[in-house]
Amino acid sequence: MEITASRSWPAPPRDSLAAARQRWEDNFGESRPAAAGDSVFAIRHELNRLMTEKVGVFRTGAELQEAAGELAALRQRYRRLRVPGREAPFRYDLVEYLETGYLLELGEIIAGAALRRTESRGAHYRLDYPARDDRNWLKHTFIRRGEGGPVFTSGEVCITKHLPGERGY
Amino acid sequence: MRLTLRVARYDPGADVDIRMQKYLVEWERQETVLDVLFKAWQQDPTLAFRRSCRSGICGSCAMFIQDGPRLACQTLVGDLAGDGGELTLRPLPGFRPLKDLVVDLDPFFDALKQVIPWVLTVPGHDGRVAPEDSRRIEGPATCILCGICDAGIDSGGNVRPAALVKNVRLAVDPRDALGAQRMKVTGLTEEGLQTFRQLLARICPKGIELPAVALE
Ligand code: SF4
Ligand code: FES
Numbered sequence: 001m002e003i004t005a006s007r008s009w010p011a012p013p014r015d016s017l018a019a020a021r022q023r024w025e026d027n028f029g030e031s032r033p034a035a036a037g038d039s040v041f042a043i044r045h046e047l048n049r050l051m052t053e054k055v056g057v058f059r060t061g062a063e064l065q066e067a068a069g070e071l072a073a074l075r076q077r078y079r080r081l082r083v084p085g086r087e088a089p090f091r092y093d094l095v096e097y098l099e100t101g102y103l104l105e106l107g108e109i110i111a112g113a114a115l116r117r118t119e120s121r122g123a124h125y126r127l128d129y130p131a132r133d134d135r136n137w138l139k140h141t142f143i144r145r146g147e148g149g150p151v152f153t154s155g156e157v158c159i160t161k162h163l164p165g166e167r168g169y
Numbered sequence: 170m171r172l173t174l175r176v177a178r179y180d181p182g183a184d185v186d187i188r189m190q191k192y193l194v195e196w197e198r199q200e201t202v203l204d205v206l207f208k209a210w211q212q213d214p215t216l217a218f219r220r221s222c223r224s225g226i227c228g229s230c231a232m233f234i235q236d237g238p239r240l241a242c243q244t245l246v247g248d249l250a251g252d253g254g255e256l257t258l259r260p261l262p263g264f265r266p267l268k269d270l271v272v273d274l275d276p277f278f279d280a281l282k283q284v285i286p287w288v289l290t291v292p293g294h295d296g297r298v299a300p301e302d303s304r305r306i307e308g309p310a311t312c313i314l315c316g317i318c319d320a321g322i323d324s325g326g327n328v329r330p331a332a333l334v335k336n337v338r339l340a341v342d343p344r345d346a347l348g349a350q351r352m353k354v355t356g357l358t359e360e361g362l363q364t365f366r367q368l369l370a371r372i373c374p375k376g377i378e379l380p381a382v383a384l385e
Contacts, residue, residue, distance in 0.1 A: 088182070
């Protein structure tokens with residue numbers, strides 16, 4: 001069975017490692033201004049609420065579009081935060097900072113993939129596209145990290161023995 | 170409602186000893202000690218304490234709360250303090266503090282290794298366990314390795330409390346080749362084991378009741 005066929009991972013952008021390192025080093029330490037009155041706790045809390053309210057199981061294109069805008073704003077705020085600078089054991093504030101950065105990326109991935117998929121399938125229920133649409137969306141979503149955020153592409157589903165179909169119950 | 174949290178701070182790079190720091194926090198009736206600790210952390214993000222599940226299943230948040238070792242996520246503030254009251258949090262006693270409320274768990278897990286903490290399968294056993302046996306295993310198998318028994322009570326024998334619980338769990342397992350022989354290493358008498366059983370039932374956050382086990 002060739003479930004995964006011969007798909008290979010796309011090569012990472014050549015400069016991405018260097019860029020990631022630079023971003024990390026620029027961010028680390030006390031030299032950057034702290035965003036007055038803002039905190040990683042506030043950003044994470046707002047992210048939680050946003051994802052629950054607008055990117056839950058039941059979603060609409062309009063809400064997802066709004067969510068994408070709000071996620072971008074949260075990311076802007078996150079970028080202005082001062083990173084807890086000292087790397088030392090049990091720096092849970094640093095862990096919180098790092099986790100929140102990854103959660104923001106995941107939020108963008110989930111909202112972006114849900115916005116593209118103009119159909120309903122499993123736990124992805126688009127109130128504006130309530131029907132399953134195998135003609136256009138019997139597809140995998142592939143996501144990779146681009147310089148300006150996640151990049152989405154689609155890939156064929158490899159079907160072997162069991163034909164996919166709508167649930168009959 | 171308001172509450173003064175008195176929290177043990179200790180930075181191994183700067184402090185010789187633990188010092189107590191006060192945090193004034195707001196709290197509500199249904200909140201746990203972990204909930205208010207999160208609020209203190211948001212006031213002072215350098216405060217270190219372990220937690221993960223927030224639901225009494227990972228065993229990370231054990232600490233000395235007010236007058237005894239407890240799980241922060243399973244202890245209601247309202248059970249220990251009132252409006253305007255005080256709540257004192259310290260690292261688990263009997264463990265070496267590493268930072269603030271975080272302690273060194275290595276000796277705890279080393280003590281566990283002493284009892285070979287896994288099933289040494291009887292050769293050829295088909296793996297099936299009768300319901301009565303399964304019920305006997307169930308109590309001690311509920312252990313979440315939080316360390317509260319080690320911090321609060323004595324086993325009265327050669328192995329530390331949590332290791333003893335694990336040992337009993339394996340000693341009553343029909344799949345285990347050592348079985349009841351495992352109890353030899355504990356050096357406990359029937360009486361000593363009974364005392365431990367009662368102390369454990371009182372302190373363990375999972376309310377573990379040890380089954381009867383033969384001491385060969
Ligand atoms: S027996 Fe109870 S108190 Fe002891 S480590 Fe296990 S769960 Fe914690
Ligand atoms: S946070 Fe897991 S037991 Fe308390």
